[in-house]
Amino acid sequence: MRRVLTLLLALGLGFAQGDKLKACFIYVGPVGDAGWTYAHDLGRKKAEAALPWLETRYVESVPEAQALPVIDRFVREGCQVIFATSFGYGEAVLEAAKKYPNVIFAHATGVKRAPNVATYMADFYQVYYLNGLAAGALSKTGKVGYVAAFPIPEVKRHINAFALGVRAVNPKAQVLVRWINAWYDPAKAREATEALLAQGADVFAFTEDTPTVIQTAARKGAYSFGHYTPMLKFAPDHVVSGQIVHWEVIYIDFLKKVKEGVYTPKNLQNVDYFWLLQHGAVEMGADYGVPINPKHVPLLQKAKLAVGGKEVAVYDRIMTLLKDMQSPKPTFDPFTGPIRDRKGVVRIPAGKKASLEELLTMEWAAPGVVGDWPGEPK
Amino acid sequence: MRLELDPAPSLGKVALAYAAFLLLALFLLALLFLAYGVSPWRAFAVFLSPLTDPLGLSEVARRAIPLLLIGAGLAFAFRVGFFNIGAEGQLLLGAVGGAYAALFLPPGPWTLFLMFLLGGLLGALWGGVAAWLKVRFGASEILTTLMQNYLAYYLVVYLVAGPWKGQLVFGFLYTDRFPPWAHLPRLGDTLVHWPTLLLGVGAALALQVLLFRTPLGFALRVLGENPAAARYLGLPVGRLLLWVGGVSGALAGLAGVGEVAGIHHRLLEPAQISLGYGFTAILAAWLARGRPLWVLLTAFLLGLVLAGGDALKLAFSMPFRVVDVVSGLFLLALIGAEALSRHRVIWRR
Numbered sequence: 150m151r152r153v154l155t156l157l158l159a160l161g162l163g164f165a166q167g168d169k170l171k172a173c174f175i176y177v178g179p180v181g182d183a184g185w186t187y188a189h190d191l192g193r194k195k196a197e198a199a200l201p202w203l204e205t206r207y208v209e210s211v212p213e214a215q216a217l218p219v220i221d222r223f224v225r226e227g228c229q230v231i232f233a234t235s236f237g238y239g240e241a242v243l244e245a246a247k248k249y250p251n252v253i254f255a256h257a258t259g260v261k262r263a264p265n266v267a268t269y270m271a272d273f274y275q276v277y278y279l280n281g282l283a284a285g286a287l288s289k290t291g292k293v294g295y296v297a298a299f300p301i302p303e304v305k306r307h308i309n310a311f312a313l314g315v316r317a318v319n320p321k322a323q324v325l326v327r328w329i330n331a332w333y334d335p336a337k338a339r340e341a342t343e344a345l346l347a348q349g350a351d352v353f354a355f356t357e358d359t360p361t362v363i364q365t366a367a368r369k370g371a372y373s374f375g376h377y378t379p380m381l382k383f384a385p386d387h388v389v390s391g392q393i394v395h396w397e398v399i400y401i402d403f404l405k406k407v408k409e410g411v412y413t414p415k416n417l418q419n420v421d422y423f424w425l426l427q428h429g430a431v432e433m434g435a436d437y438g439v440p441i442n443p444k445h446v447p448l449l450q451k452a453k454l455a456v457g458g459k460e461v462a463v464y465d466r467i468m469t470l471l472k473d474m475q476s477p478k479p480t481f482d483p484f485t486g487p488i489r490d491r492k493g494v495v496r497i498p499a500g501k502k503a504s505l506e507e508l509l510t511m512e513w514a515a516p517g518v519v520g521d522w523p524g525e526p527k
Numbered sequence: 528m529r530l531e532l533d534p535a536p537s538l539g540k541v542a543l544a545y546a547a548f549l550l551l552a553l554f555l556l557a558l559l560f561l562a563y564g565v566s567p568w569r570a571f572a573v574f575l576s577p578l579t580d581p582l583g584l585s586e587v588a589r590r591a592i593p594l595l596l597i598g599a600g601l602a603f604a605f606r607v608g609f610f611n612i613g614a615e616g617q618l619l620l621g622a623v624g625g626a627y628a629a630l631f632l633p634p635g636p637w638t639l640f641l642m643f644l645l646g647g648l649l650g651a652l653w654g655g656v657a658a659w660l661k662v663r664f665g666a667s668e669i670l671t672t673l674m675q676n677y678l679a680y681y682l683v684v685y686l687v688a689g690p691w692k693g694q695l696v697f698g699f700l701y702t703d704r705f706p707p708w709a710h711l712p713r714l715g716d717t718l719v720h721w722p723t724l725l726l727g728v729g730a731a732l733a734l735q736v737l738l739f740r741t742p743l744g745f746a747l748r749v750l751g752e753n754p755a756a757a758r759y760l761g762l763p764v765g766r767l768l769l770w771v772g773g774v775s776g777a778l779a780g781l782a783g784v785g786e787v788a789g790i791h792h793r794l795l796e797p798a799q800i801s802l803g804y805g806f807t808a809i810l811a812a813w814l815a816r817g818r819p820l821w822v823l824l825t826a827f828l829l830g831l832v833l834a835g836g837d838a839l840k841l842a843f844s845m846p847f848r849v850v851d852v853v854s855g856l857f858l859l860a861l862i863g864a865e866a867l868s869r870h871r872v873i874w875r876r
Contacts, residue, residue, distance in 0.1 A: 179846065179847065179848075180846070181846075206841070206844050207844045208840050208841050208844065209840075209846060209847055210847040212798070212799045212802070213799065214790070214791050214795060214799045214800075215799075215802075217718065218586055218589070218718060218837070219837075219841065221582055222582070222586075222837070222838070222841045223841065225580075225582060226841065226842070236699075237699060248716060299699060299700075301699065330688065330700055
């Protein structure tokens with residue numbers, strides 16, 4: 150009898166653990182959004198293709214307040230690693246992590262960790278700066294539009310980097326910001342774009358999970374920069390460049406380390422991925438391998454900016470910096486002092502780079518940013 | 528050939544109508560699952576899986592709680608001829624009242640009581656406004672309650688984006704977390720906030736007794752069957768309607784308090800607070816045929832449809848729109864069956 154029980158137990162454990170590692174993904178939007186969630190899902194698929202021992206599941210369009218029941222079900226279905234891909238899942242993840250101490254959680258863009266909760270982010274701020282250089286060179290009105298999701302540090306950091314780039318080329322340019330308070334809302338994005346067009350903006354960047362801004366801007370002949378995934382196809386004559394993410398780089402690294410036993414549900418307290426150009430987690434481009442739309446290269450070669458007293462073509466400047474920041478030891482960083490905010494307060498002293506902490510908690514607005522800025526420090 | 532109302536459908540006919548429509552829905556769904564590349568049998572098993580384990584049952588119960596509270600109130604209101612389509616808005620106002628008590632009144636053991644009191648009152652007020660407009664000006668309550676939903680929706684958006692926006696929420700649109708006094712107890716590890724569930728069961732029982740075992744209930748039913756007769760009888764029609772609007776609004780308000788105090792622990796964007804319970808509950812009430820007690824059954828049935836849809840999403844990584852089609856087809860089948868069983872076909876002229 151005991152032997153039978155032991156056998157059953159062994160079988161049960163065998164089934165429970167299986168040969169495959171089961172990783173499950175919670176998405177905040179639909180996988181077809183062409184933005185944030187689509188990019189995560191692409192990363193999931195690529196990780197699954199690259200790692201033969203990996204099995205994945207996902208559930209899309211989970212409201213942030215409903216994450217906990219979804220995690221409950223995932224754990225019951227045998228998920229060993231759960232990726233929660235929205236900042237708003239934070240509290241649910243931490244609560245679930247206490248409830249399931251043997252499950253590994255990873256929270257994208259999160260700030261709070263626990264022994265079994267890691268955080269990860271593929272950040273674009275360097276790319277935004279480079280796109281800002283191009284935007285500054287292309288704008289004829291000196292007004293660049295930015296359709297922004299939520300006024301949180303991540304989005305503010307990106308707008309600031311973008312504005313610093315714009316101002317590096319055209320010191321008088323303005324970046325007009327409109328908040329739509331949604332990650333995924335094509336209707337609001339279109340409204341905001343039209344309002345910015347009416348205000349005179351002729352180049353656009355944005356944080357929203359659809360190509361709506363690009364399409365709306367292109368109809369009026371305005372340039373734009375893609376966000377999250379290659380968006381060249383949505384307006385081949387007007388998409389100049391953009392930010393492209395490679396979540397699979399992080400997913401594959403993380404899951405390999407889980408499989409090898411480097412990461413366990415006990416030692417993730419300090420595991421935080423903040424991966425940039427140098428790790429290959431992000432790319433500058435209108436499409437994969439196309440840093441700048443060839444149609445716009447001549448314009449950017451004609452435009453000049455002063456670097457250290459010398460006239461340099463904007464195109465060359467972008468390419469030099471891109472190469473530098475992609476190298477293992479970058480020397481350039483957009484947030485290198487002296488940088489004042491738009492009220493004149495020194496935020497980064499001369500000769501210093503913003504620390505990771507400063508990047509993650511950035512609330513100030515860069516010079517040239519125009520518009521409402523919730524949470525702006527006095 | 529024509530259709531006419533069947534005042535007293537036989538049990539056999541009702542059963543047959545339901546069986547036929549459910550089979551039709553299952554058949555269409557089987558085609559859908561096949562097209563999606565999933566075995567229909569496995570899909571149906573997953574859809575019903577919430578019934579087979581405690582965690583699944585708790586998910587059904589969690590969805591059923593607001594449906595039960597609101598549905599009981601609506602079944603009552605529909606029976607009296609007050610077609611309240613505004614439960615969603617009344618729920619939101621209840622959540623606002625609850626959040627106010629939780630965030631701005633001195634916390635203590637009385638906090639939960641105050642939350643339910645204030646939430647219920649605001650819900651009652653919101654339902655009462657529509658009733659008053661109907662009594663005073665003859666405004667159709669279907670339109671007024673529907674429009675009031677939007678007012679409530681934008682009131683919540685205004686509050687969470689403006690004056691009540693939290694200090695610790697990084698620009699997101701919600702309030703700070705409620706203090707611990709404002710958290711409803713839950714069953715073990717689940718999200719089933721049982722005090723609200725008890726309130727719902729109590730409300731269904733009480734309204735059933737009121738409607739069928741008291742003189743007041745008789746008066747209300749007369750009003751529902753024939754308003755003109757009620758007036759001739761000298762019933763205080765206006766006061767009765769105000770009362771009904773208030774009661775159904777109050778119950779929706781309590782459901783709203785339950786959602787914020789039991790699950791979210793904060794006031795947040797309206798679409799995240801309720802997941803459309805105020806509208807789904809209309810169906811629960813309609814299927815209950817004006818008997819508040821029956822909502823005990825229909826609320827859990829609809830809870831299963833919602834929880835089963837979630838199970839499908841997770842098990843097969845199905846797109847949420849496909850899952851919405853699944854829930855939608857089931858709901859349509861229920862409506863069709865109910866409509867068929869209430870009518871009969873007359874073959875001769």
